[in-house]
Amino acid sequence: MELLDDIPVELDPETVLKQLHLSNGKYVEEVQELVKTAHSVIRPKVIYEVSYVNNRSDDAVEIDGVSFTSRVLRINLEKIERVFPYIMTIGKELEDTANSFSDLVKRYSLETIGNMAIDSIGTYFEDFLKRRYRLEKISEMNPGSLKDWPITQQKQLFSLFDNVKDLIGVELTDSLLMIPRKSASGIYFPTEVTFYSCQLCPRKKCEERQAPYDKSLEEKYGIKSARA
Numbered sequence: 001m002e003l004l005d006d007i008p009v010e011l012d013p014e015t016v017l018k019q020l021h022l023s024n025g026k027y028v029e030e031v032q033e034l035v036k037t038a039h040s041v042i043r044p045k046v047i048y049e050v051s052y053v054n055n056r057s058d059d060a061v062e063i064d065g066v067s068f069t070s071r072v073l074r075i076n077l078e079k080i081e082r083v084f085p086y087i088m089t090i091g092k093e094l095e096d097t098a099n100s101f102s103d104l105v106k107r108y109s110l111e112t113i114g115n116m117a118i119d120s121i122g123t124y125f126e127d128f129l130k131r132r133y134r135l136e137k138i139s140e141m142n143p144g145s146l147k148d149w150p151i152t153q154q155k156q157l158f159s160l161f162d163n164v165k166d167l168i169g170v171e172l173t174d175s176l177l178m179i180p181r182k183s184a185s186g187i188y189f190p191t192e193v194t195f196y197s198c199q200l201c202p203r204k205k206c207e208e209r210q211a212p213y214d215k216s217l218e219e220k221y222g223i224k225s226a227r228a
């Protein structure tokens with residue numbers, strides 16, 4: 001198991017204002033102040049494993065002895081031996097700070113800043129994996145992003161790690177949510193063509209969409225309407 005805790009997170013107030021659709025003068029100073037606060041309380045951490053695919057069946061793939069049920073994951077790992085399961089977080093301090101405000105705009109702004117921070121850690125981690133393991137291209141899948149790989153599979157993912165709470169402060173609740181909320185988990189794998197779960201997700205309105213829905217891919221993966 002590897003732990004990363006020296007992770008730079010650069011949050012640009014201009015980009016935050018754009019994301020919040022608050023580009024007019026009224027909120028500029030307030031958001032600049034919140035970004036400063038966020039920088040001082042965010043505690044980014046990532047744990048990951050260098051894991052190996054042991055077995056494959058029709059709709060499942062075994063990684064380090066743990067079986068994951070997902071046809072899409074299984075097909076994505078068809079020719080792959082080495083994968084990188086991970087859990088990452090920005091810590092609970094930003095959430096605590098947001099909860100201390102009664103002003104809803106401030107709370108919402110910190111919520112958005114937290115989302116941008118976890119995205120920034122994700123980008124850093126992806127670049128780190130590519131550099132460290134000399135991988136040209138990698139993709140990831142996350143439990144719960146598709147119906148084909150439901151959120152219940154978080155349990156299997158967490159079972160690949162020991163002491164997640166002690167190491168990075170992340171807990172999995174009985175309802176399979178991660179605490180702190182600004183955390184993420186998944187499996188990175190080398191790929192020749194970048195894969196996005198969004199390509200298999202027909203959802204019409206989603207601000208997080210990373211790639212267009214591609215119905216023809218459902219055939220390739222042998223699934224129908226794969227959204228969670």
Ligand code: SF4
Nearest residue numbers: 197198201206208209
């Ligand atoms: S389109 Fe949105 S809901 Fe669908 S997989 Fe992508 S991010 Fe998730």
